[in-house]
Amino acid sequence: MQSIQWEKDQLLLLDQTLLPEETVFLTLSNIEEVWNAIRFLKVRGAPAIGMAAAYGLYLGVQYSQEESVNAFIVDLENKSEYLATARPTAVNLSWALKRLKEKAYQGQKQGMNIELIKKILLEEALKIQEEDEEICRKIGEHALSLFQDNMGILTHCNAGSLATALYGTATAPFYIAKERGWNLKIFANETRPVLQGARLTTWELQRAGIDVTLICDNMAAVVMANHSVQAVIVGTDRVAANGDVANKIGTYTLAILAKEHGLPFYVAAPLSSIDISTLTGKDIPIEERSEDEITVGLGKRIAPQGIKVYNPAFDITPYSLVTAFVTEKGIVYPEIAGQYACKLQKLK
Numbered sequence: 597m598q599s600i601q602w603e604k605d606q607l608l609l610l611d612q613t614l615l616p617e618e619t620v621f622l623t624l625s626n627i628e629e630v631w632n633a634i635r636f637l638k639v640r641g642a643p644a645i646g647m648a649a650a651y652g653l654y655l656g657v658q659y660s661q662e663e664s665v666n667a668f669i670v671d672l673e674n675k676s677e678y679l680a681t682a683r684p685t686a687v688n689l690s691w692a693l694k695r696l697k698e699k700a701y702q703g704q705k706q707g708m709n710i711e712l713i714k715k716i717l718l719e720e721a722l723k724i725q726e727e728d729e730e731i732c733r734k735i736g737e738h739a740l741s742l743f744q745d746n747m748g749i750l751t752h753c754n755a756g757s758l759a760t761a762l763y764g765t766a767t768a769p770f771y772i773a774k775e776r777g778w779n780l781k782i783f784a785n786e787t788r789p790v791l792q793g794a795r796l797t798t799w800e801l802q803r804a805g806i807d808v809t810l811i812c813d814n815m816a817a818v819v820m821a822n823h824s825v826q827a828v829i830v831g832t833d834r835v836a837a838n839g840d841v842a843n844k845i846g847t848y849t850l851a852i853l854a855k856e857h858g859l860p861f862y863v864a865a866p867l868s869s870i871d872i873s874t875l876t877g878k879d880i881p882i883e884e885r886s887e888d889e890i891t892v893g894l895g896k897r898i899a900p901q902g903i904k905v906y907n908p909a910f911d912i913t914p915y916s917l918v919t920a921f922v923t924e925k926g927i928v929y930p931e932i933a934g935q936y937a938c939k940l941q942k943l944k
């Protein structure tokens with residue numbers, strides 16, 4: 597299912613906060629609604645955030661009444677800055693906004709009028725979505741070369757179809773394996789506190805007829821120790837120039853566990869998530885979210901009132917724990933002793 601659709605000058609988003617119980621598409625027609633949808637996880641996952649932001653920026657200037665192209669561009673820049681504040685960690689957000697701004701600058705240079713620039717902005721947003729499907733498919737094909745039929749594979753959070761145009765990044769090999777008649781056995785971490793694994797990954801894989809087993813995050817070591825899984829694959833919100841990986845909180849723990857059990861730890865990373873302007877993981881802004889995500893579960897308070905809470909939404913896995921990155925351009929292994937920096941820079 598495509599969780600993001602553009603129809604009749606409106607953005608349709610599958611509300612991921614309501615899954616798995618309700619399948620409801622929201623219809624968004626202005627930039628504030630898109631900001632809110634990103635901020636409050638109605639749309640989530642790095643590539644999906646980027647796509648939604650691209651459409652959101654177009655919606656923000658769609659009815660712009662500016663009289664000069666210069667004023668229109670200033671308006672576009674301000675709205676882009678506003679959208680970029682919705683969530684800080686996934687670099688796909690600013691990457692997509694930058695793509696649209698660059699289109700507008702080109703249009704301005706070529707002497708286009710405002711209406712024409714609006715048109716090429718929408719075309720660029722549509723192109724980002726179209727390309728993402730192709731990118732995910734390629735990531736899936738490359739990643740599948742790392743796996744064999746009947747293997748058990750552990751994933752975390754949702755780097756799935758819901759988080760992209762289609763196929764997902766980390767889940768793309770699962771879909772392609774299914775098409776080829778393979779029977780991979782996927783283990784999905786529930787992914788506390790927002791449960792993207794339990795609510796979203798299991799939902800989409802089950803619908804696709806893929807063999808998926810849900811486990812609590814604190815069971816990952818057991819499925820490794822009892823040989824239920826032979827590899828781990830996750831997505832990413834941002835890869836720094838040195839190969840450090842920001843991804844959903846709990847990813848770092850999994851990478852350490854994988855090392856302890858001698859299992860490969862793969863990161864599915866579209867080039868749009870590789871940010872060579874961020875030097876190391878320490879430079880990646882980590883979003884901290886509301887304490888309710890931890891103190892309230894299933895609509896019920898599960899911790900004492902007034903308790904101190906720390907709720908980082910992402911963590912950084914050091915590059916030394918990453919066996920390989922799977923990008924649309926192929927698999928990237930470290931050059932020597934866990935060093936990725938040069939190879940990642942060459943890819944961009």
Ligand SMILES: CSC[C@@H](O)[C@@H](O)C(=O)COP(=O)(O)O
Pocket residue numbers: 640641642643686752753754755756759760764765766792830831832833843844845909
């Ligand atoms: C292809 S999605 C990659 C990542 O964005 C994904 O693994 C993840 O951490 C999503 O976090 P979320 O907070 O649900 O947006």
